[in-house]
Amino acid sequence: MSKNSLLVGRSFTNINNTLLFCNPKGFVAKTKNSISIINSEVRVMTKKLIGDIEGAEIVSDKEGRQYHIGLAKGELAENIVLVGDPERPNLVKKVFSEIYIETQVREFHTITGQIGKTDVSIMSTGIGPSNIEICMVEIIQVCESPTVIRAGSCGALHHKVNVGDLVISTGSVRFEDTSTYFIPEGYPAVADWEVILALNEAAMRNNHKYHIGLSASGSGFYGAQGRVIPGLPIRNPNTIDYLTQLNVLNFEMEASTLFNLAQIFGLRAGMVCAVFTNRLRDEFISNELKANAEINCVTTALDALRILEQMDSIKARQKSKFWSPSFKLSNQV
Numbered sequence: 001m002s003k004n005s006l007l008v009g010r011s012f013t014n015i016n017n018t019l020l021f022c023n024p025k026g027f028v029a030k031t032k033n034s035i036s037i038i039n040s041e042v043r044v045m046t047k048k049l050i051g052d053i054e055g056a057e058i059v060s061d062k063e064g065r066q067y068h069i070g071l072a073k074g075e076l077a078e079n080i081v082l083v084g085d086p087e088r089p090n091l092v093k094k095v096f097s098e099i100y101i102e103t104q105v106r107e108f109h110t111i112t113g114q115i116g117k118t119d120v121s122i123m124s125t126g127i128g129p130s131n132i133e134i135c136m137v138e139i140i141q142v143c144e145s146p147t148v149i150r151a152g153s154c155g156a157l158h159h160k161v162n163v164g165d166l167v168i169s170t171g172s173v174r175f176e177d178t179s180t181y182f183i184p185e186g187y188p189a190v191a192d193w194e195v196i197l198a199l200n201e202a203a204m205r206n207n208h209k210y211h212i213g214l215s216a217s218g219s220g221f222y223g224a225q226g227r228v229i230p231g232l233p234i235r236n237p238n239t240i241d242y243l244t245q246l247n248v249l250n251f252e253m254e255a256s257t258l259f260n261l262a263q264i265f266g267l268r269a270g271m272v273c274a275v276f277t278n279r280l281r282d283e284f285i286s287n288e289l290k291a292n293a294e295i296n297c298v299t300t301a302l303d304a305l306r307i308l309e310q311m312d313s314i315k316a317r318q319k320s321k322f323w324s325p326s327f328k329l330s331n332q333v
């Protein structure tokens with residue numbers, strides 16, 4: 001394919017040796033000498049985009065480009081899936097009908113594009129509640145009112161939940177303190193109920209084996225989740241048994257911070273996790289099953305965002321602020 005055919009509908013300008021990329025959807029990306037061609041499209045890969053930081057509170061440059069995620073307004077969709085592993089966005093890249101921008105800054109790998117008729121971003125966050133705090137604070141600086149769904153991994157705390165299953169969270173028991181710098185101890189960490197409904201619908205349509213219930217969020221992977229470590233005693237060795245008695249379904253590290261910050265910002269947020277381990281059976285997922293579970297988890301989150309967009313459209317037609325069971329969804333997204 002010729003270079004000219006790749007430039008149809010796009011404009012390129014060179015300013016101070018920095019390439020400016022614009023596509024018909026209005027998404028803009030900056031990169032230094034880094035264009036590659038994938039599936040007859042122009043993909044923009046960026047490594048370090050930040051100019052001089054304007055201040056020490058909200059750390060961004062004069063364009064509003066955020067220090068950690070490396071994104072500015074217009075580069076992130078209002079429908080966002082957060083994943084942990086920076087390689088995970090690549091697993092579902094093929095479901096995008098068009099990619100507007102792809103960036104990588106530190107562990108924050110972002111793809112923004114279109115799936116069907118819906119603009120979607122998928123962003124990796126790395127591990128833990130502190131990274132979720134960074135993402136959520138910086139996302140809200142460049143988006144208006146995003147819906148955010150975490151598609152992660154977890155350990156099961158119940159015999160009925162098997163490795164490879166999905167768990168959709170209704171809320172999370174807070175075993176981390178990142179969110180408590182914003183809220184009091186008793187503040188509930190709950191998922192948005194419309195997001196829960198959309199995730200349920202997406203998992204059901206795809207015939208995945210899934211469960212819905214409470215999660216627990218730890219501040220770490222080992223001691224915080226009650227793992228027995230030779231030579232390193234932990235304060236609460238009975239954490240898993242205790243949470244199982246409370247009928248908590250799974251343990252992960254991000255949900256409570258995500259839910260709390262979303263509640264404060266007035267945003268919709270939810271979480272679906274693939275089960276990588278069953279803590280009661282001391283069982284870990286095989287590599288083959290892990291690959292399928294990851295894809296099932298992320299595509300469930302992506303489908304849920306498209307279902308939510310349909311729900312919002314129906315609510316608008318019904319002149320209702322909230323979703324009602326009497327409203328009817330189309331079987332296709």
